[in-house]
Amino acid sequence: MIDKTTTDTRPDTLPAAQRAIPDKENQSTGAARLIDCAGCRECLKDCPLNLQIPKLMDLYNEYLEGAAVENLSDVYKSLTNDTGKAGDCAGCRVCEGSCKNHVEIADTVHKLSALFD
16 A cells, blocks of 8 residues: 555645645646746746746646656756745736736745745
8 A cells, every 4th residue: 555645745635734725726627727837938037036937837837747746846946046946936926917828926936935945
């Protein structure tokens, strides 16, 4: 029998205290909705902290698709090594004004902070 408390870290299997704030769910399947980032990098022009927003959105999508936090931790560290961490985001939402897909960037960055900072 597999011990899911240590090997399965998808948002739907973590204890409430360890879960990030969940994204809106697909009403038909109950699966978490992936972040619709196009990777255009327009958001980077306005971010006062120079966060690697598109790469952070990709990382959060990997988490939503079931990748273990432990496996993504090194990727997160390398993304934030030369720039700010997700927890440094002030929530100014200036980046969201540049997003053609209307991604809720600040909310997602704060979820990443809850997972990795």
